[in-house]
Amino acid sequence: MDMDLLTETVARIKGQDGAARSQAKERLDQLIMPHWALGRMMDLALDLAGICGSVHPAVKRKTIVVMAGDHGITEAGVSLFPKEVTVEMVRGFVNGFAGINVLAKQAGATVKIVDMGVAEDLGSMAEGGAIIDRKIAFGTANFADGPAMSRDQAIQALEAGIDVAQELAESTDIFGTGDMGIGNTSPSSAMVAAFCRLPVAEVVGRGTGLDDAQLENKIAILEKALELNHPDPADPIDVLAKVGGFEIAGIAGLILGAAAAAKPIVIDGFISTAGALLAARLSPKSKEYMIAAHRSVEKGQVAALADLGKEPLLDLQFRLGEGTGAAVAMNLVDGAVAILTEMATFSEAAVSEAK
Amino acid sequence: MDMDLLTETVARIKGQDGAARSQAKERLDQLIMPHWALGRMMDLALDLAGICGSVHPAVKRKTIVVMAGDHGITEAGVSLFPKEVTVEMVRGFVNGFAGINVLAKQAGATVKIVDMGVAEDLGSMAEGGAIIDRKIAFGTANFADGPAMSRDQAIQALEAGIDVAQELAESTDIFGTGDMGIGNTSPSSAMVAAFCRLPVAEVVGRGTGLDDAQLENKIAILEKALELNHPDPADPIDVLAKVGGFEIAGIAGLILGAAAAAKPIVIDGFISTAGALLAARLSPKSKEYMIAAHRSVEKGQVAALADLGKEPLLDLQFRLGEGTGAAVAMNLVDGAVAILTEMATFSEAAVSEAK
Numbered sequence: 001m002d003m004d005l006l007t008e009t010v011a012r013i014k015g016q017d018g019a020a021r022s023q024a025k026e027r028l029d030q031l032i033m034p035h036w037a038l039g040r041m042m043d044l045a046l047d048l049a050g051i052c053g054s055v056h057p058a059v060k061r062k063t064i065v066v067m068a069g070d071h072g073i074t075e076a077g078v079s080l081f082p083k084e085v086t087v088e089m090v091r092g093f094v095n096g097f098a099g100i101n102v103l104a105k106q107a108g109a110t111v112k113i114v115d116m117g118v119a120e121d122l123g124s125m126a127e128g129g130a131i132i133d134r135k136i137a138f139g140t141a142n143f144a145d146g147p148a149m150s151r152d153q154a155i156q157a158l159e160a161g162i163d164v165a166q167e168l169a170e171s172t173d174i175f176g177t178g179d180m181g182i183g184n185t186s187p188s189s190a191m192v193a194a195f196c197r198l199p200v201a202e203v204v205g206r207g208t209g210l211d212d213a214q215l216e217n218k219i220a221i222l223e224k225a226l227e228l229n230h231p232d233p234a235d236p237i238d239v240l241a242k243v244g245g246f247e248i249a250g251i252a253g254l255i256l257g258a259a260a261a262a263k264p265i266v267i268d269g270f271i272s273t274a275g276a277l278l279a280a281r282l283s284p285k286s287k288e289y290m291i292a293a294h295r296s297v298e299k300g301q302v303a304a305l306a307d308l309g310k311e312p313l314l315d316l317q318f319r320l321g322e323g324t325g326a327a328v329a330m331n332l333v334d335g336a337v338a339i340l341t342e343m344a345t346f347s348e349a350a351v352s353e354a355k
Numbered sequence: 356m357d358m359d360l361l362t363e364t365v366a367r368i369k370g371q372d373g374a375a376r377s378q379a380k381e382r383l384d385q386l387i388m389p390h391w392a393l394g395r396m397m398d399l400a401l402d403l404a405g406i407c408g409s410v411h412p413a414v415k416r417k418t419i420v421v422m423a424g425d426h427g428i429t430e431a432g433v434s435l436f437p438k439e440v441t442v443e444m445v446r447g448f449v450n451g452f453a454g455i456n457v458l459a460k461q462a463g464a465t466v467k468i469v470d471m472g473v474a475e476d477l478g479s480m481a482e483g484g485a486i487i488d489r490k491i492a493f494g495t496a497n498f499a500d501g502p503a504m505s506r507d508q509a510i511q512a513l514e515a516g517i518d519v520a521q522e523l524a525e526s527t528d529i530f531g532t533g534d535m536g537i538g539n540t541s542p543s544s545a546m547v548a549a550f551c552r553l554p555v556a557e558v559v560g561r562g563t564g565l566d567d568a569q570l571e572n573k574i575a576i577l578e579k580a581l582e583l584n585h586p587d588p589a590d591p592i593d594v595l596a597k598v599g600g601f602e603i604a605g606i607a608g609l610i611l612g613a614a615a616a617a618k619p620i621v622i623d624g625f626i627s628t629a630g631a632l633l634a635a636r637l638s639p640k641s642k643e644y645m646i647a648a649h650r651s652v653e654k655g656q657v658a659a660l661a662d663l664g665k666e667p668l669l670d671l672q673f674r675l676g677e678g679t680g681a682a683v684a685m686n687l688v689d690g691a692v693a694i695l696t697e698m699a700t701f702s703e704a705a706v707s708e709a710k
Contacts, residue, residue, distance in 0.1 A: 032447055033454055034435075034563035038679060039652070039672025080389075081707065088706040092387055097699035099388055106686075106693045208389035297394070315670065316687075317394025324393060331461070331686035332671075338461045344452035351443040352436065 005159045006253075010283045012260040016050030024049030030345040040313060044291065044336040051264045051289050056341055058173040059264070059333050062109035064323040065164060065254055066093060066100060066178035067275075068131075069117035069247035070139030072148065073225070074183035078218045080208045083139075086182045087120045093180070093322075094130040100178055100322035107330035109176060111323070114164055116157060117246030118181075132167075134160035136246045140187070144225045147242045148187065154241040154249060158282075161253020162260075169261040174333060176293070177251045178323020179271040183207075185298055188274035190222050190243035192300045194231045195277050196307050203300030205270070205319075236281035244278070251275030256282060259289040266291045266333065267310075268326040269318060270298035277304045291333070294318055294325035360514045361608075361637070367615040370640045371405030379404030385700040395668060399646065399691040406619045406644050411696050413528040414619070414688050417464035419678040420519060420609055421448060421455060421533035422630075423486075424472035424602035425494030427503065428580070429538035433573045435563045438494075441537045442475045448535070448677075449485040455533055455677035462685035464531060466678070469519055471512060472601030487522075489515035491601045495542070499580045502597045503542065509596040509604060513637075516608020517615075524616040529688060531648070532609060533678020534626040536602045538562075540653055543629035545577050545598035547655045549586045550632050551662050558655030560625070560674075591636035599633070606630030611637065614644040621646045621688065622665075623681040624673060625653035632659045646688070649673055649680035 028042050029035065036042055048057040068090050074083045092098040093113050104111045113131040115122050119139035126133040136157045140148040149157070165175065185207040192203045200222045206215055229242035240249055252275040258265040259279075267276045267290050279286045292310035295301065297319035305312060313332050318325050346353050383397050384390065391397055403412040423445050429438045447453040448468050459466045468486040470477050474494035481488040491512045495503040504512070520530065540562040547558045555577045561570055584597035595604055607630040613620040614634075622631045622645050634641045647665035650656065652674035660667060668687050673680050701708050 031454075032444070032452075033675050037563075037673065037675035038454060039674070041671055041673075041683075085707050088704070089387070092699065092704050092706060095699075095704070097387075097697065097704060099386075099393060099694065099698060102693040102697040103690050105697075106690045208392075313671070316396055316668070318392065318396075319394070320388050320392035328396075328687065328690055331690075332683065335458055335461045335683055335686075338457040339454065342452065342457040342460075343454060344447065344450075349443070349447050349450070349452060351447060352440050 005162055006155060009162050009256050009260045013283050013285045015285045016288045017053035020053045020055060021046055021050035023055050024340055027055060028340060031343045032346055032349045032351045038339055041332060041336045041339055044332060045340040047291065048264055048336060051262060053262060057337055059337050061171060061173040062330050063168050063172040064104050064109050064111050064176035064178050064326055066111060066113045066180055066323050067116050067247035067250035068113060068180040069245050070119035071181055071183035071187060071245055072140050072142030073144055073186045075142045076144045076221045078186045078221060079183045080210060081182050083119060083182050086180060087118055089180050090118060090122065094125055098322065099320050099324045100327060103324050103327035107327045109327055109330050112168060114250055116160065116250040132164060134164065140245055143229060143243050144221055147229060148244055149241050151237060151241045154237050157246045157249030158253040161250040162257040165254045165257020165261065169263060172263060175258045175263055175265040176323050176326030176330060177254060177265065177268050177272040178326060179247050179251060179321045181245060181247050184245050184271050186222060187243055187245040187248060188271045189300045190226055191239055191274045192277060192304045193226060194233050194239045194243060195281060196303045197233060198303055200226065203303055205298035205300060236278055240278055248275045252278040255279040256286055259286040264291055265289055266293050266326040266329050268293055268323045269296035269321055270301040271321050273301045273304040276308060280308055293329035360517055361510060364517050364611050364615045365638045368638045368640045371643045372408035375408045375410060376401055376405035378410050379695060382410060383695060386698045387701055387704045387706045393694055396687060396691045396694055399687060400695040402646065403619055403691060406617060408617060412692055414692050416526060416528040417685050418523050418527040419459050419464050419466050419531035419533050419681055421466060421468045421535055421678050422471050422602035422605035423468060423535040424600050425474035426536055426538035426542060426600055427495045427497030428499055428541045430497045431499045431576045433541045433576060434538045435565060436537050438474060438537050441535055442473055444535050445473060445477065449480055453677065454675050454679045455682060458679050458682035462682045464682055464685050467523060469605055471515065471605040487519060489519065495600055498584060498598050499576055502584060503599055504596050506592060506596045509592050512601045512604030513608040516605040517612040520609045520612020520616065524618060527618060530613045530618055530620040531678050531681030531685060532606045532620065532623050532627040533681060534602050534606060534676045536600060539600055539626050541577060542598055542600040542603060543626045544655045545581055546594055546629045547632060547659045548581060549588050549594045549598060550636060551658045552588060553658055555581065558658055560653035560655060591633055595633055603630045607633040610634040611641055614641040619646055620644055621648050621681040621684050623648055623678045624651035624676050625656040626676050628656045628659040631663060635663055648684035
């Protein structure tokens with residue numbers, strides 16, 4: 001496996017357009033209201049202008065990409081739900097009645113589901129075009145016993161995410177990330193612990209609802225797994241291969257692909273933020289394209305967001321994933337663009353300014 | 356002026372429907388996701404079911420009512436903007452290019468503007484039907500020198516708000532509150548200080564952007580005004596008459612009217628929360644119909660929200676008013692209803708539950 005697509009994609013990520021950002025700032029400074037009185041939605045408008053390179057940033061065609069994969073670490077008993085739920089939920093997404101379906105619909109977003117590494121054959125669903133098949137393997141290996149995947153698979157998974165971004169970029173103005181994978185708070189926590197050089201206990205949460213004893217167990221398993229695998233924080237692909245997941249790689253690849261195409265990408269909760277951290281390690285400039293949607297209940301996200309320098313827009317006590325937080329945040333994106341493009345300035349409206 | 360409409364309206368406020376709330380809870384508990392994994396939007400869905408008395412709460416027809424009024428206290432120099440801006444902004448609302456217009460449009464909400472007491476004659480705008488004329492007077496008196504309004508005017512203003520709610524209730528599923536009135540953080544702070552028995556300095560903020568010296572001045576003016584007027588916290592109408600405002604009374608009346616019609620009402624920022632506090636003092640049960648939209652930059656809102664027992668949905672560093680926070684929160688209302696009514700349960704979807 002060569003690194004061509006990955007290397008080339010990273011090289012294409014330029015960062016925000018300073019001129020468009022300045023132009024947007026100038027307009028926002030003059031809108032008919034006390035200065036910057038719509039606070040964070042104006043900050044968001046600035047970012048959208050910088051990312052899209054326009055004071056009329058396009059955000060109409062919204063695509064939330066739900067990356068799905070399974071995790072060998074579930075064998076160690078880190079999750080309340082059986083692994084089979086991953087494929088059951090993927091079926092739920094296809095049928096349209098899961099959380100992400102209804103919240104994406106509310107926000108005017110399309111949902112695309114990608115099989116990055118679900119442990120069952122989704123052939124029948126993939127054939128109908130309901131899901132995009134980029135399966136790397138039937139789930140990762142149990143990283144309590146050794147690496148989650150090979151280095152080649154890690155690169156392959158990242159490139160699959162990039163590829164999906166490229167494929168969807170033509171019909172997408174703004175991306176959102178999402179995830180499905182029973183057990184995936186474990187690799188996410190392990191990745192954040194490795195990248196941020198933090199003790200496991202500081203970045204592990206209750207996932208789908210562990211009690212105190214189960215949480216202690218999860219921490220112990222991840223501590224041992226990190227000791228065993230010893231991922232190198234300076235080598236992002238090593239971290240991914242040793243303690244990551246296929247859907248997390250897919251999210252990171254999607255972010256890099258979106259950034260290379262100069263499209264904004266709304267980052268969902270903890271799993272997506274772990275993917276964003278991986279993307280940022282591969283391309284620090286990719287951070288300029290990321291919009292942090294919401295603060296997850298999972299505490300590991302705090303460290304990851306701080307590392308990325310991002311403050312999430314929402315705090316609604318979500319802990320679902322799937323892209324649900326990204327979907328809700330899409331409403332704020334629309335609002336931010338409306339502020340930038342539809343409000344009048346003081347002079348346009350002939351309204352008296354502050355003394 | 357008799358108190359018939361006010362008394363009768365308060366008597367009609369029944370509180371949430373416990374049966375519909377329980378039914379909604381039962382369904383939400385079984386949706387295909389870890390328990391309550393969409394956190395605050397599920398709490399919101401419960402409230403909407405309880406308020407509307409249905410597990411299919413209607414929220415489609417959204418009306419944000421912007422109450423406008425002027426304030427004699429501006430003569431004391433409490434605001435950066437001249438009083439004339441109130442009418443200029445009302446004209447902006449009518450023309451459709453202010454913050455509330457664009458954010459309401461994004462959220463699918465209609466904006467109604469009510470002249471509760473603007474200091475100019477808005478006859479020409481009122482004639483076209485662009486604004487609802489409920490003018491009590493050409494602005495309040497300067498409450499640094501005596502009461503802001505008479506007790507009769509206070510009741511009249513509350514009843515005007517109730518009347519507007521009744522008039523709009525037929526074409527409205529869910530209300531939002533909004534305000535416009537240069538100087539209106541001053542009466543709002545004074546009301547919150549009086550109702551919550553707090554020192555003025557704890558509930559006064561920078562309004563449209565005061566510097567430190569101007570803030571100190573505002574605090575001193577309000578301290579003196581409260582000492583002079585000595586409003587009785589146990590008599591809500593006394594507090595309103597002595598240190599309130601016409602648009603704040605209109606907001607309180609609107610809330611009471613919405614509650615009496617069993618419609619949810621989304622409470623905007625600081626001025627609206629002061630109005631909500633007044634409504635709650637007149638009818639504690641009216642709190643059950645209120646949805647707190649966002650945390651304002653104005654610090655007086657903290658005390659008012661705590662008194663109401665409400666945690667706002669959003670914190671976007673808004674300090675504009677107009678109903679802008681309520682408009683953004685309407686998106687979350689739609690999402691909450693979608694979760695309640697469109698997601699499948701575990702048994703409907705045949706997805707395995709937690710072990």
